[in-house]
Amino acid sequence: MKRYSVFALARNAMSYHQGWERAWRAPEPKSEYDVVIVGAGGHGLATAYYLAKNHGVRNVAVIEKGWLGGGNTGRNTTIIRSNYLQDESAALYELSRGLFEDLSQKLNFNIMFSPRGVLMLAQTEHEKRALKRTLHATRLNGVHTEWAEPSKVKSLCPIINDSADARFPILGGLWQPRGGTARHDAVAWGFARAADDLGVDVIQNCAVEGVDVQGGRVVGVQTSKGAIRCKKLGIVVAGHSSVLADMAGFRMPIESVALQALVSEPIKPCMDIVVMANTVHGYMSQSDKGELVIGGGADGFNNYSQRGSFHHVEETVTALVETFPIISRLKMLRQWGGVVDMTGDRSPIIGKAPVEGIFVNCGWGTGGFKATPGSGHCFAATIAQGEPDDVAAPFSMGRFAEGRMIDESVAAAVAH
Amino acid sequence: MLRIPCPYCGPRDHAEFDYGGDATVVWPALDDTTEAWVEALYFRDDPKGPHRELWRHARGCRLWLIVERDTVTHEISAAHPAHPGMADEVTAQSQAETPSA
Ligand SMILES: Cc1cc2nc3c(=O)[nH]c(=O)nc-3n(C[C@H](O)[C@H](O)[C@H](O)COP(=O)(O)OP(=O)(O)OC[C@H]3O[C@@H](n4cnc5c(N)ncnc54)[C@H](O)[C@@H]3O)c2cc1C
Ligand SMILES: [Zn+2]
Numbered sequence: 001m002k003r004y005s006v007f008a009l010a011r012n013a014m015s016y017h018q019g020w021e022r023a024w025r026a027p028e029p030k031s032e033y034d035v036v037i038v039g040a041g042g043h044g045l046a047t048a049y050y051l052a053k054n055h056g057v058r059n060v061a062v063i064e065k066g067w068l069g070g071g072n073t074g075r076n077t078t079i080i081r082s083n084y085l086q087d088e089s090a091a092l093y094e095l096s097r098g099l100f101e102d103l104s105q106k107l108n109f110n111i112m113f114s115p116r117g118v119l120m121l122a123q124t125e126h127e128k129r130a131l132k133r134t135l136h137a138t139r140l141n142g143v144h145t146e147w148a149e150p151s152k153v154k155s156l157c158p159i160i161n162d163s164a165d166a167r168f169p170i171l172g173g174l175w176q177p178r179g180g181t182a183r184h185d186a187v188a189w190g191f192a193r194a195a196d197d198l199g200v201d202v203i204q205n206c207a208v209e210g211v212d213v214q215g216g217r218v219v220g221v222q223t224s225k226g227a228i229r230c231k232k233l234g235i236v237v238a239g240h241s242s243v244l245a246d247m248a249g250f251r252m253p254i255e256s257v258a259l260q261a262l263v264s265e266p267i268k269p270c271m272d273i274v275v276m277a278n279t280v281h282g283y284m285s286q287s288d289k290g291e292l293v294i295g296g297g298a299d300g301f302n303n304y305s306q307r308g309s310f311h312h313v314e315e316t317v318t319a320l321v322e323t324f325p326i327i328s329r330l331k332m333l334r335q336w337g338g339v340v341d342m343t344g345d346r347s348p349i350i351g352k353a354p355v356e357g358i359f360v361n362c363g364w365g366t367g368g369f370k371a372t373p374g375s376g377h378c379f380a381a382t383i384a385q386g387e388p389d390d391v392a393a394p395f396s397m398g399r400f401a402e403g404r405m406i407d408e409s410v411a412a413a414v415a416h
Numbered sequence: 417m418l419r420i421p422c423p424y425c426g427p428r429d430h431a432e433f434d435y436g437g438d439a440t441v442v443w444p445a446l447d448d449t450t451e452a453w454v455e456a457l458y459f460r461d462d463p464k465g466p467h468r469e470l471w472r473h474a475r476g477c478r479l480w481l482i483v484e485r486d487t488v489t490h491e492i493s494a495a496h497p498a499h500p501g502m503a504d505e506v507t508a509q510s511q512a513e514t515p516s517a
Contacts, residue, residue, distance in 0.1 A: 304464045
């Protein structure tokens, strides 16, 4: 891999930028790998990268039915935060947020991590109390958060309507100064390039169509490019987890629903933080291109169509107009959807599947982009060792039977 | 946006309905095993394709329906009353309530 640097930029300028090498190879699948990862989203690619980097497992393929990063990784609103209520979540999401801090340097790829700060508004007394509880919980877990009084909220984000007779007045906010955003595509590309450099085969346009299980053990997968044998299989397919589980003969505590987002036409810089308004079900930030990036709640019924319902767009922007009156005359530029994998407690599943040799990483639902490096980090350890590491262990599928829910749905009604 | 053909009210806009999830779940007996209850509560087929599901016409007749819908195309092939016998009762009632002209 030729490193990217300011010198490389200058050198390549001499040849009119015609000489850059491809960021990753386009290999044909080999007949056998030690580990096959299904799904080249951020999580699958991060898993492959950390398998090679941290555990020396390099005979790895990542198999993707479309193009890498084309699933939810390339469709999300890129909010990164770790102010989660439960201890297990704080450990996982803060590990991930921390990894984002120097990921550009580690991957030698500018993922444009922008710790601009994430503000979660309190707009009802109940929400204020719930967020204060989260504030104290995160502090106990060593996650830096602060309480922002209404005046601080206004100074952090002047376009917020702080009028006292607003239907949902601003009562304060939970402020995580080192939360923020990153460029979603770049996260996928950076992990793909770095994993490829360590010998991982990223195989695109190759759908997994069947999982071969012999005597209760996985032995390989059937793909649109033929059969591939493997010793271990990692399923990291987000909204298609139930489909892959079905191929391998087990069921998941997952339901797939559509989640959508939209951007406005680009305008001049008007907000430099991320604001989430969970009571009214909407959140907003401004992209480097100037578009306001807006998201809301999931569509709420089983859905594999990768599109959203129109009335949800309307609901989200209607809700946000009162808090951000400035957006009332803006036009919508684009709208899109992704298929997200929802669990009953709104926490992910990381660990062993009921079939020997199969590992699952899914259930990230509406909020897994922020977890991309952390998820890959602990899932790689889980696959390499055959047993979950400390961070992953609480997120086993068995928690549903054991009544050990990691309940994040109360703390974060919409949150991403 | 879906349009659900309510057997009581006719085709109505998605926004009038609440979703009730997978209609194929069979609730175990109260004294059944934990495993059976965990399966029923949390585990789903979550199929990509035809899905049998519950909807409640909350902003309409307020009755529960079983709808056959494709989760990829959103095509709705059928919508039945969730409680057999309810249809006749509702029709009888509404006829009785209709004021004579
Ligand atoms: C609109 C929207 C907004 C969001 N906003 C946020 C946010 O602000 N912050 C946040 O943290 N999270 C957010 N999320 C959630 C986040 O996007 C996901 O949790 C995360 O990106 C999941 O990454 P992944 O790698 O697991 O899945 P994906 O990126 O979806 O990757 C899974 C891959 O598996 C592939 N695949 C599926 N089936 C097969 C098969 N049979 N064979 C081969 N490959 C297959 C798919 O093509 C896909 O590329 C949002 C999601 C959406 C949809
Ligand atoms: Zn009706």
